[in-house]
Amino acid sequence: MHEAWSYLLATLGMTQIWLTGKRIRAGWIVGVATSVCWVAFATVTKQYGFIISAAFFATLHIRNWFAWKPQKETNDAHNQRPSQLEL
DSSP, rough: OHHHHHOOOOOOOHHHHHHTTTTTTTHHHHHHHHHHHHHHHHHTTTHHHHHHHHHHHHHHHHHHHHOOOOOOOOOGGSSSSSGOOOO
């Protein structure tokens, strides 16, 4: 059963990082859900130290949810990704 936890937690964590890296705001919600799963894992396995990190990360994800602003679209080369620049 513990092996299933590791796959679930790894998948959720990677999904959260991928979503936020793509600037998809839902990544922060996945991060909070991942933290809830870490608390469950810590409780089931009696590894209570994980609860501290899960609480910290959940707080960070919630803060980022509210702080996240959509990126403004501009024609300014300064704000464009290298792949978007015309050479």
